[in-house]
Amino acid sequence: MSDAKQLGFNTLQIHAGATPDPTTGARQTPIYQSTAYAFRDAEHAAKLFNLQEVGFIYSRLTNPTVAVLAERIATLEGGVGAVCCSSGHAAQIMALFPLMGPGKNVVASTRLYGGTITQFSQTIKRFGWTAKFVDFDDEAAVADAIDEDTRAVFCESIANPGGYITDIPAIAKIADAKGLPLIVDNTSATPYLCNPIELGATLVVHSTTKYLTGNGTVTGGCVVDSGKFDWSASDKFPSLSQPEPAYHGLVFHEALGPMAFTFHSIAIGLRDLGMTMNPQGAHYTLMGIETLSLRMERHVENAMELASWLEKDPRVEAVTYAGLPSSPYNDRVATVCPKGAGALFTVALKGGYDACIKLVDNLEIFSHVANLGDTRSLIIHSASTTHRQLTEEQQIKAGASPNVVRLSIGIEDVNDLKADLDQALAKAQ
Structure with a gap:
């Protein structure tokens, strides 16, 4: 949309990237269930x-339905472009792929989704990449962890599972001083609650499976580019700053x-x-995004009420919700997530595992x-499931100790959620 900057979030979440179908007049974006697309002629x-003209070739690369979604997410995040994936x-792999190479590393927060920690600590080794995990509350440690082989800095805006809020402006300043891109996973916050690009991020990644879709029906991911990073400022990113043999020496940047x-x-990644x-x-994700702001408002409202109620419960040892005045991350809400601290947090029980x-x-x-980010309220014991592959030390650092459950608060009537937690807590003692 040419005038997207003048339109509000509620309007953009419905209209960005989409126009009525030129052939049929269909107002909802059609599902273009096609493998390939006819060319006008050989030229x-x-x-x-x-790459001299933009269009559709083959659906492994681009698809009209997926292209609308990519443009909508990019618009909501304030980026210049996006690529959607499976x-x-x-x-996460797509975000790192143009940046990394054998022997290179990414400096990552210790407070990440357990699957991400496993992917970064184990799987990416098969590409010859490594990850250095650092407590991102220790800014000096983040800066010290960066070396000549570091190619990116990675964190979550609202960290899963604890709901911890990262000081994105501070981390962005460190990454910028080192000439590195900052990648922020904005899944738990969504662009409605947090805008990492405005706060200094280079790239934003999403599991669109979660809040963006919001109904637990499909998996998906997205990488949004701010368009603000100078890939040619150093020789660290040859995939973007040096000739690409597969395109006759084209220099992408x-x-x-x-x-x-x-x-x-x-052109390369997909x-x-x-x-x-x-x-x-x-x-499905496009339809979900149409109600994103409405859902996130209710998610936050319910989460705040339940977290406050649980914090006072004698059966509960601690609640990690950043929206609580008692949270050490509460002072970051106004800067990083001004519309609310999200709907994800953990609860430590006095009865332990x-x-x-x-x-x-x-x-x-x-x-x-x-899962998380559904309209339904969800719970999981991370130490025995999503973070099971981690050592107990890693679990504790990630906020997934054995005595902790993760709650993803939905949009149901909050009194019903309270009653459900109350009766289950009684049985848990």
Whole structure:
């Protein structure tokens, strides 16, 4: 949308990237369930393959339904472009792929989703990459961890599972001083609560599976590029600043400027890694985003009330919700998440591990699932599930101690949620 900067969030979450279908007049974005797209002629095909013209070739690369979703998320995040892919984990690899190389490392927060810690500490080693995990509350330690082989800094805006809020402006300042891109996972906050690009992030990643879709139906991921990073300022990012053999020596940053990362992610990343989002999944997510602001307001409202209530419960040892005045992260809410601290937090029970298991087993409205960001309220015991592969020390650093459950607060009537937690807590003691 040409005038997107003048439009409000509520308008953009419905209209950005979409226009009525030119052939049928369909107002909702159609599901373009097509593998390939007809070229006008041989010259048109050649221009598309040479990246001289934008269009659709093959759905592993681009698809009209998915393209609308990418533009909508990019607009809401304030980026110049985005690429959608098959999952949040795929988005993380897609974000790192143009930046990394054998022997290179990423400096990452210790407060990350357990699956991300596993992906970064184990799986990326197979590419020859490594990760250094640092407590991002210790800014000096973050700066000291960066060395000549570091190619990115990675954190979550609202960290899963504890709901901890990262001081994005402070971390962005460190990354900028080192000439490195800051990648922020904004899944738990969404662009409605937090705008990492405004706070200094270079790239934003999402598991669109979560709050953006909001209904627990499809998996997906997205990488948004701010368009503000100078990929040619050093020789650290040859994929973007040096000639690309597969495109006859094209230099992505020189030729495509602010859109270099996005085009590289499509033309190289999706082409060769194949982490493609399917058009039906994109359609579900587009429909979910239309109500994002409304849902997030209720999520935050319910989370604040439940966290305050749980904090006073004698059966509860601690609550990590950043929206609480008692939270050490509360002072970051106004700067990083001015519309609320999200709906994700953990609860430590005085009964320890066994009490957590009993609580999970006795809830009736809360669903015991390995997901978050659903309209439904969800619970999981992270130490025995999502963070099970980690050592106990890693679990504690990630905010997933054995005596802790993670809550993802939905949009149900809050009194019903209180009653459900109350009866289950009684059985857990």
